[in-house]
Amino acid sequence: MSKTFDKFTGVIFLLISILFIFESLKISGSAYGSAVGPKTFPLILGVVLGLLSLRLLYETFKLKSEKEEKETFNYKRFGIIFVSAVAYVFLLEIIGYVLSTFIFLVIAFQVMEKGKLLYTLIIAAFFTFGVYAMYVQVLGGSLPRFSLF
Amino acid sequence: MEIITYLLNGFAIAFQWHNILFALIGVIIGTAVGVLPGIGPMSGVALLIPVTATMTSGMPTEAAAASSIILLAGVYYGAMYGGSTTSILINTPGESSSVVTTLDGYQMAKQGRAGAALSIAAIGSFVAGIISLIGLILLAKPLSNIALQFGPAEYFSLMLLGLCAVSGLAGKSMTKALIMTVVGLMLGTIGIDTVSGIARFTYDQPVLYGGLEFLTIAVGLFALGEVFKTILEKSDSTQPIAKIKRILPTKQDLKDSAIPITRGSLMGFFIGVLPGAGASIASFFSYITEKKFSKNPDSFGKGNIAGVAGPESANNAASGGAMIPLLTLGIPGSGTTAILMGAFIMYNVQPGPLLFDDHPDIAWGLIASMFIGNLFLLILNMPLVKVFAKVVQTPPKYLLPIIIAISFFGVYAVQYNTFDLYLLLACGFLGYLFSKHDYPVAPLVLALVLGPMMENNMRRALTISNGDWKIFITQPLSLIFIVIAVAWILVPIILKLIGRKVIVTDEG
Structure with a gap:
């Protein structure tokens, strides 16, 4: 502390x-x-x-000041993910749930560990479409759709 | 034999096929939550509230509430089972109440007895779950009958007691815990005042009129806070996992752990009922007790099975005991039960003494489903322990972004506006900063839930007494609660002054 x-x-x-x-x-x-x-x-x-x-x-x-331990922080990794999360919220109602979630996950996966692009794309797509299909198609909820067309 | 009739009705609810399914899903997710380091029971339950709200959206309100609560409670006690797995296999507790399990559990795993340790943990948890349920059934009716006598003054003082108890035990600095409690109460005042209809602290922002959504704050502070912490601080290193050879414990193992399990269950249950104390403290006390009663205390820390059986039973019993103040008094005593209470309120069900009369289906259905859920957990954890050991290896690079995405989806699905998502991100960042610097976040969430109720009861009591503040100390029960509340804050300070060590919990 x-x-x-x-x-x-x-x-x-x-x-x-x-x-x-x-x-x-x-x-x-x-x-x-x-x-x-x-x-x-x-x-x-x-x-x-x-x-x-x-x-x-x-x-x-x-209180006397305690000895402060030096810790290494992954500022870059956190910064990129946080900024892309803010961008995700900002774009959510503009480009729709599927596209914004997919982009966010791809960026975040790649920031966490570079490489294995194929896995990244498959897992991101699987999660995004899975949630959308389950929630919108099966349960009848609604999420923002891609609205440029 | 009124209770038995109620209980049978409860089983009729719990045995409906969809409720069996909900209990099963709940305990599976709970076990996973317990196994995955980084998500505790609190964030697990908070994250699942919106998901269950969607799953039950087609049902009538009463049935939907029963089903959701069955699932969410399953996550809560399921996490207590799962937490032991990582403690034993990789020496990393999956949640804070399994910290002491690492001491002997990991040693057992090193000696090739991982399977025995895991199954004893599961058996102990099961016995504890059943014992605490019996306690819950026996105490529920009498306690809620007492609570029915409470007036607003008593309620106010009791909530004050709950908040003081949680702050008194949470974290290293009581000042910080109290600050977080008051901040939680303050956040609870934002929005339109329910009594007078006057908007407070809204600054003409329509989005604030309804008040800050409890769910957004809880998910942000706990789930996102933990995710941000891991992203910032952890380097990705994988630990070697101990091999599981034989799953069933030997006869000798069972004999050695029978008494620790019973002792741990009973102690855990009573500690769990107390507000503020919780699963972590229960497991810690149980470990100390077992060491004290043991014939050869030196073997503790070197793979003594009693050091696994006792604490693991205690933390499970404590999670059952913690349901009592929530269900009978309507006052949660810990962070996780505060979140469960939020779920009740979302369905317009007020937990408390009237719960058993107004919504017997929900109350008894939940209790009956906990029997079924505990049975599922025992069955799941014995043969499937190898599968859950695999869950430990889920790479964080995929897990963390997906948790962020799930919490965004959850909050958006319930609130349907982006303001709550920005608030969620801000709370996540604050949650990380707060817990990093020993500001416990559980009291804040608890205070946010209790705040509006506390204020209403305070104003009602003062209206009865024509504005005379003495009503809180002239009512005998209310006076007792206030005295205990003050003692809870003062006793640790006095103990510290005379140089005694004070046990604190970081679970809330």
């Missing part, structure tokens, strides 16, 4: 709690004269979160 991350999240949570308190005060009070309206519960939560994040900040400053 890293202290920098804890400091950072402590500050973020503190800001969120202040924002939450501020915003819940704006919610109008009780609708029918009862003592507690829709703003009470969020207000309490905001105050509790504020106190807890102060406590977290106090803990991070008090």
